[in-house]
Amino acid sequence: MNILERFISYTRFATTSSDDCDVCPSNPDEFLLANHLCQELKQLGVKDAHVDEQCFVYGTLESNVAHECPTIGFLAHMDTSNATSGTGVKARVIENYDGKDIELSEGIYTTVADYPDLADLKGKTIVVTDGTTLLGGDDKAGIAIIMDFVQRCHEDPSIRHGKVLVCFTPDEETGSGIHHIDLNEFKPDYAYTVDGGSPETIAYECFNGASAEIRFHGNSIHPGSAKGKMINACQLAIDFHNMLPVFDRPENTEGREGFNHLLNVQGDCQSAESVYIIRNHDAGLFEKQKKDFEMIRDTMNARYGKEVVELHLNDTYRNMAECFRGREYIIDNMLNALKEAGYEPKSEAIRGGTDGSQLSFMGIPTPNLGTGDFYCHGNHELVCIDYMQSMVDVVMKIAQASCEVK
Numbered sequence: 001m002n003i004l005e006r007f008i009s010y011t012r013f014a015t016t017s018s019d020d021c022d023v024c025p026s027n028p029d030e031f032l033l034a035n036h037l038c039q040e041l042k043q044l045g046v047k048d049a050h051v052d053e054q055c056f057v058y059g060t061l062e063s064n065v066a067h068e069c070p071t072i073g074f075l076a077h078m079d080t081s082n083a084t085s086g087t088g089v090k091a092r093v094i095e096n097y098d099g100k101d102i103e104l105s106e107g108i109y110t111t112v113a114d115y116p117d118l119a120d121l122k123g124k125t126i127v128v129t130d131g132t133t134l135l136g137g138d139d140k141a142g143i144a145i146i147m148d149f150v151q152r153c154h155e156d157p158s159i160r161h162g163k164v165l166v167c168f169t170p171d172e173e174t175g176s177g178i179h180h181i182d183l184n185e186f187k188p189d190y191a192y193t194v195d196g197g198s199p200e201t202i203a204y205e206c207f208n209g210a211s212a213e214i215r216f217h218g219n220s221i222h223p224g225s226a227k228g229k230m231i232n233a234c235q236l237a238i239d240f241h242n243m244l245p246v247f248d249r250p251e252n253t254e255g256r257e258g259f260n261h262l263l264n265v266q267g268d269c270q271s272a273e274s275v276y277i278i279r280n281h282d283a284g285l286f287e288k289q290k291k292d293f294e295m296i297r298d299t300m301n302a303r304y305g306k307e308v309v310e311l312h313l314n315d316t317y318r319n320m321a322e323c324f325r326g327r328e329y330i331i332d333n334m335l336n337a338l339k340e341a342g343y344e345p346k347s348e349a350i351r352g353g354t355d356g357s358q359l360s361f362m363g364i365p366t367p368n369l370g371t372g373d374f375y376c377h378g379n380h381e382l383v384c385i386d387y388m389q390s391m392v393d394v395v396m397k398i399a400q401a402s403c404e405v406k
């Protein structure tokens, strides 16, 4: 089976995950794809391939070199975003794409004006939808790349590699699936997620994240006799918000700039509550942002002479970049493999967290590789098969480089 057929076979599984669900997988149909992938791994010689109760697929490629070398892992996720439908996906192959607007189905177009990157795909083989669903290249393209790599190793024993662990995960889009990974099954020395985006874009930096929950304690009294007595908790929440730096609001930031995002505010005269998320790539600036919250609390409490503001700050995740300090070869192996494949890799500081950032703090440093999937989470999603094929080479070169690491 080639990578195109393989990818299309995966798009037939509807694996939309759901945010408002406490069980993993959030969509029981993720098991259908998991079982399919497990069978496929077994056919490709991965004898220990299995699916666990939480819908994780695990498999091992045993080392075929005599010397000791690190165990590495590759991961891709099986679920698709719930931003649009993932059911009844009708993948359509366009060979030798002419670089012009694409009619997905009658009256629905993916245009070069709206999607300027299309021009770069001229002459390549791409796969599109009929414009009514997403394609699921995020992250079935990643699964197809890893599976193709497994097939190549199976067919060509001269490809030398150390022990390689493969893992297909549920519920990445909801951000919660990775908490259920079994580290007895998957504990490589380091790993790579193969998840979405242009092959040139790699990611090993993300935000530091914290949340701030603030309670405002007011003093309610009839407005007719409020003079000098009323403390309106909603007003406290407004005052607090207005003391935070205006240019730290998400709508005023991009790239590496951090932000304080007011998620929610509610209350009445007696009591109010607001919730913020705090984000920055830079650990020092991140601490400074948290300090701002503390200083505003102290200023307001001093002004009223009592505790009108109660602040709870919680760190939620950290920038995974720190996990690669002293182990730069994990990134270098990825950069070298991409350069050998003819790409000019660019590091993107992710404005969010990833499965890789969570794994990194579980002790498995995990940067991300692109796949050749574009415009994900929408009906104009498409994948470039040429890019996917070259990413199989990249994965293979990383596996080979890892058995040269001492």
Ligand SMILES: [Zn+2]
Residues within 6 Å of the ligand: 077, 138, 139, 172, 195, 196
């Ligand atoms: Zn993804």
